[in-house]
Amino acid sequence: MIWQSVLSEDARAIKASEIRELLKVLADPEVLSFAGGIPDPDLFPVSEIRLIRQRLEQDEELHRKSFQYSQTEGYLPLRQWIAARYSTPETRLNADNVLVTNGAQQSLTLLAAALLDTHAPIAVANPSYLGALQVFEARRPTFIAVATDDDGLIMDDLERAFQQGAKFLYTIPDFQNPGGMTLPLNRRQRIIELAHEYDVPILEDIAYRDLWYDNPPPPSLLETEGRYLGKDRWADDGLVIQVGTASKTMMPALRVGWTIAPPGLFDKLAILKQANDLSSSGINQMLAFELASHHLPDHVQMLREIYALRRDAMVEALRRHLPNSVHFSAPSGGMFVWLTLPEGMDARRLLEKALDQEKLAFVPGAAFHANGGGDNTLRLSFSTCPPDVIEDAMKRLAGLISREARSA
Amino acid sequence: MIWQSVLSEDARAIKASEIRELLKVLADPEVLSFAGGIPDPDLFPVSEIRLIRQRLEQDEELHRKSFQYSQTEGYLPLRQWIAARYSTPETRLNADNVLVTNGAQQSLTLLAAALLDTHAPIAVANPSYLGALQVFEARRPTFIAVATDDDGLIMDDLERAFQQGAKFLYTIPDFQNPGGMTLPLNRRQRIIELAHEYDVPILEDIAYRDLWYDNPPPPSLLETEGRYLGKDRWADDGLVIQVGTASKTMMPALRVGWTIAPPGLFDKLAILKQANDLSSSGINQMLAFELASHHLPDHVQMLREIYALRRDAMVEALRRHLPNSVHFSAPSGGMFVWLTLPEGMDARRLLEKALDQEKLAFVPGAAFHANGGGDNTLRLSFSTCPPDVIEDAMKRLAGLISREARSA
Numbered sequence: 001m002i003w004q005s006v007l008s009e010d011a012r013a014i015k016a017s018e019i020r021e022l023l024k025v026l027a028d029p030e031v032l033s034f035a036g037g038i039p040d041p042d043l044f045p046v047s048e049i050r051l052i053r054q055r056l057e058q059d060e061e062l063h064r065k066s067f068q069y070s071q072t073e074g075y076l077p078l079r080q081w082i083a084a085r086y087s088t089p090e091t092r093l094n095a096d097n098v099l100v101t102n103g104a105q106q107s108l109t110l111l112a113a114a115l116l117d118t119h120a121p122i123a124v125a126n127p128s129y130l131g132a133l134q135v136f137e138a139r140r141p142t143f144i145a146v147a148t149d150d151d152g153l154i155m156d157d158l159e160r161a162f163q164q165g166a167k168f169l170y171t172i173p174d175f176q177n178p179g180g181m182t183l184p185l186n187r188r189q190r191i192i193e194l195a196h197e198y199d200v201p202i203l204e205d206i207a208y209r210d211l212w213y214d215n216p217p218p219p220s221l222l223e224t225e226g227r228y229l230g231k232d233r234w235a236d237d238g239l240v241i242q243v244g245t246a247s248k249t250m251m252p253a254l255r256v257g258w259t260i261a262p263p264g265l266f267d268k269l270a271i272l273k274q275a276n277d278l279s280s281s282g283i284n285q286m287l288a289f290e291l292a293s294h295h296l297p298d299h300v301q302m303l304r305e306i307y308a309l310r311r312d313a314m315v316e317a318l319r320r321h322l323p324n325s326v327h328f329s330a331p332s333g334g335m336f337v338w339l340t341l342p343e344g345m346d347a348r349r350l351l352e353k354a355l356d357q358e359k360l361a362f363v364p365g366a367a368f369h370a371n372g373g374g375d376n377t378l379r380l381s382f383s384t385c386p387p388d389v390i391e392d393a394m395k396r397l398a399g400l401i402s403r404e405a406r407s408a
Numbered sequence: 409m410i411w412q413s414v415l416s417e418d419a420r421a422i423k424a425s426e427i428r429e430l431l432k433v434l435a436d437p438e439v440l441s442f443a444g445g446i447p448d449p450d451l452f453p454v455s456e457i458r459l460i461r462q463r464l465e466q467d468e469e470l471h472r473k474s475f476q477y478s479q480t481e482g483y484l485p486l487r488q489w490i491a492a493r494y495s496t497p498e499t500r501l502n503a504d505n506v507l508v509t510n511g512a513q514q515s516l517t518l519l520a521a522a523l524l525d526t527h528a529p530i531a532v533a534n535p536s537y538l539g540a541l542q543v544f545e546a547r548r549p550t551f552i553a554v555a556t557d558d559d560g561l562i563m564d565d566l567e568r569a570f571q572q573g574a575k576f577l578y579t580i581p582d583f584q585n586p587g588g589m590t591l592p593l594n595r596r597q598r599i600i601e602l603a604h605e606y607d608v609p610i611l612e613d614i615a616y617r618d619l620w621y622d623n624p625p626p627p628s629l630l631e632t633e634g635r636y637l638g639k640d641r642w643a644d645d646g647l648v649i650q651v652g653t654a655s656k657t658m659m660p661a662l663r664v665g666w667t668i669a670p671p672g673l674f675d676k677l678a679i680l681k682q683a684n685d686l687s688s689s690g691i692n693q694m695l696a697f698e699l700a701s702h703h704l705p706d707h708v709q710m711l712r713e714i715y716a717l718r719r720d721a722m723v724e725a726l727r728r729h730l731p732n733s734v735h736f737s738a739p740s741g742g743m744f745v746w747l748t749l750p751e752g753m754d755a756r757r758l759l760e761k762a763l764d765q766e767k768l769a770f771v772p773g774a775a776f777h778a779n780g781g782g783d784n785t786l787r788l789s790f791s792t793c794p795p796d797v798i799e800d801a802m803k804r805l806a807g808l809i810s811r812e813a814r815s816a
Contacts, residue, residue, distance in 0.1 A: 002672070003670070003672035003673045003676070004672070006523060006575065006609060007522060007523065007676060008521065008522060008523055008524050008525045008528075009525055010521060010525075011521060011522040011523070011676050011680065014676070014679050014680065014683060015679070016675070016679050036477075038476065038477055039476075041472040041473060041475065041476045042472065044472055044475050044476075046465075046468075046471055046472055046475065049475075050465060053461060057454075057458060060454075063454055064449040064450065064452055064454055065449060066661060067449065067452050067454065067457075067659035067660065067661040067662070068446065068447075068449045068452075068659075068660055068661060069444075069446055069655075069660040069661070070661065101685075102510060102663075102685040102688075103685055103686060105683075105684070105685045105686045106684065106685040109683070109684050109685065113416065113418060113419060113546065114415060114416060114419040115414060115415065115416055115419070116416050117416045117417055117418075118526075120416075131682075131683075131686065134682065134683045135683045135684070137683070138521065138680065138683045167414065201414065247477075251475035251476070252475065252476055252477040252690075253474060253475040253476060253477070253478065253689045253690040253691045253692075254475070254689065254691075255510075255663075255685065255687075255688065255689045262411070264410070264411035264412070265411045267424070268411070268415060268419050268422070271422050271423070271424050272419065272422065272546065274539075274542065275422060275513075275517070275539075275542045275543045275545070275546045276513070276514065276517050276543070276684075277509075277510040277511055277513045277514040277517065277663065278511060278513045278539065279663075280510075280663065281661045281662065281663045281689055281692055282660075282661040283661045283662075283692075284661075284689055284691075284692065
């Protein structure tokens with residue numbers, strides 16, 4: 001059987017992600033990785049989980065129920081918690097606005113299914129989160145790549161994308177993956193104005209929003225839209241759909257993410273979720289709810305303190321050791337520092353040398369560019385190593401880059 | 409925002425499932441439900457889970473790792489266990505053939521994405537599992553509904569479907585949902601012959617295969633194809649893709665299912681899985697693996713004994729009390745008895761009366777028919793009630809049907 005001949009056109013179009021291939025190299029325990037956008041497992045709240053399980057096991061009835069099929073929309077107390085956590089006086093969210101998914105990735109899958117016809121144009125930042133590009137690619141859209149600067153999306157370019165008929169904008173406003181940029185308030189307000197001027201839905205991904213190290217980020221696009229529309233109008237007139245996750249602040253293996261969507265879209269998303277996998281894991285949703293309601297503020301505060309030190313170590317070391325020809329800016333949260341190498345330097349080839357000569361890994365930036373380009377960019381993650389290890393590794397990486405820049 | 413106007417064509421086509429709406433009615437604790445195809449939570453292996461967790465928590469390193477992102481393809485020991493469990497001397501499966509998914513439902517989602525272009529014709533049994541129809545519907549195929557009798561798919565009708573260009577056949581050969589039928593060996597052999605004659609992939613769903621109450625079912629389609637092809641040819645020439653689940657024999661909230669696929673298709677499925685939700689829950693896969701390797705045979709034997717008594721109670725009561733004008737046959741496994749009421753009797757209206765007069769629920773059969781029809785059919789599940797409750801309820805249901813039949 002030549003399977004290629006029976007594949008759907010969608011399946012033929014989809015490609016293996018570069019990161020996926022990369023992660024296979026990383027199985028080598030000698031390689032020190034700054035590649036994955038993953039939380040540090042040493043910081044997982046496992047003792048809290050143990051306590052929660054013990055409490056849960058004492059309630060035999062609830063414990064058994066936690067292993068049954070659960071409601072497609074999600075575990076009600078968790079949905080209520082999410083609604084309360086992200087509600088504002090203007091949006092007044094409730095559980096009926098919250099669909100629990102298998103991580104934010106499944107939220108994007110369902111949103112793509114709900115909103116994307118084949119070849120439809122969509123607006124994404126340049127660069128953008130690779131996993132989002134991949135899920136959209138599975139529906140063969142036409143990407144309109146919106147240019148960014150150190151503050152994120154550039155408004156003129158975004159308006160051009162809307163004028164070209166973009167079906168939606170996908171954006172990570174806070175500490176973007178991969179670029180580390182945070183949209184300032186005035187751009188957030190402008191995005192909402194443009195969305196309503198051109199009637200374009202906004203998919204706001206807040207994966208890293210809680211991980212701020214200097215100051216809290218500006219109001220989310222959802223909050224900003226609430227203020228723009230005024231009280232109680234979001235349910236009818238809202239264009240912002242917000243996607244969140246427990247993976248970065250709690251633990252990825254819970255596979256708990258969510259979509260906050262206006263009523264007119266919510267029902268379709270719930271049906272698509274049901275068709276996709278019936279429901280998310282009940283037991284994992286209970287664990288997430290218990291973590292969220294009893295332990296999250298303290299836990300996130302601890303994460304902020306520890307990740308901030310790692311961010312500082314990376315930024316300081318890069319500042320000290322990188323040649324001036326390399327551009328980067330310090331992120332004020334999240335997990336990533338984005339480097340732009342001198343024009344003509346290829347980050348893929350640099351990675352080969354980094355692996356070979358320094359046993360270091362990062363992600364070459366080309367894959368984050370929907371329509372090509374970015375060969376001289378790369379992403380570094382500071383989330384999994386202690387400061388001294390980061391410092392030493394960045395010094396060695398900067399040394400390699402300097403050598404490459406001189407020999408070019 | 410009128411969301412209807414921005415929805416994709418796929419999203420416009422998908423409908424809420426009748427069962428989903430029904431389950432809302434079932435929130436009424438006074439209603440005794442024979443509707444859901446769900447396992448009895450009182451039989452869940454929760455004490456085994458407690459032991460497994462205790463063991464796991466003692467290995468701090470492994471315990472932390474169990475909450476990290478896991479490999480897209482699944483937890484390797486679980487994939488190895490599944491491969492060994494379903495391998496035969498001819499197919500010689502290994503872990504590379506096994507993709508772990510969020511229950512069999514996600515397996516079907518990924519297979520539909522891999523194989524289905526819009527409007528492509530596909531063959532399904534009449535009646536068929538509703539969740540499969542729903543996931544396929546999300547890609548707007550042309551259903552070719554293959555007629556069945558008490559032994560399942562009718563071969564002449566299946567061949568006609570293949571002649572009409574069906575892109576694949578989706579089938580549950582053992583104790584089918586909803587019909588309860590089991591394909592005899594000669595039909596299984598014929599399906600494999602036809603598949604190879606017309607070069608049509610077969611999606612074999614073995615959700616209920618382990619739940620046999622009289623004798624084990626005939627060899628699976630995967631095994632049958634292995635024998636048909638001969639030693640070591642399945643990887644290159646196999647057309648059977650097998651979909652399994654831990655939901656019926658372990659617990660649904662693990663959200664552990666799997667797809668066994670030949671190498672030529674496997675890689676695409678893995679990429680689609682990655683785009684869909686990155687990976688399944690690592691902790692839940694570990695729990696499933698530990699349950700599978702230490703507790704499953706005893707647990708399944710217990711399930712067989714208890715479910716067999718419930719099956720017997722339902723079949724006996726229906727035999728004793730139903731009028732002769734109602735057709736049903738005793739299933740030799742699974743969870744379902746399928747009733748065909750006298751022509752002209754509407755199972756949806758019967759349900760209303762059953763809820764109203766007897767506080768009983770079942771699933772009207774029309775929704776299981778891809779192209780309409782089946783208004784006089786219904787599905788009863790015997791999995792969640794003890795025998796005496798089943799006996800009394802079936803007597804009352806049969807009484808209601810008799811009254812309806814007389815007044816018609």
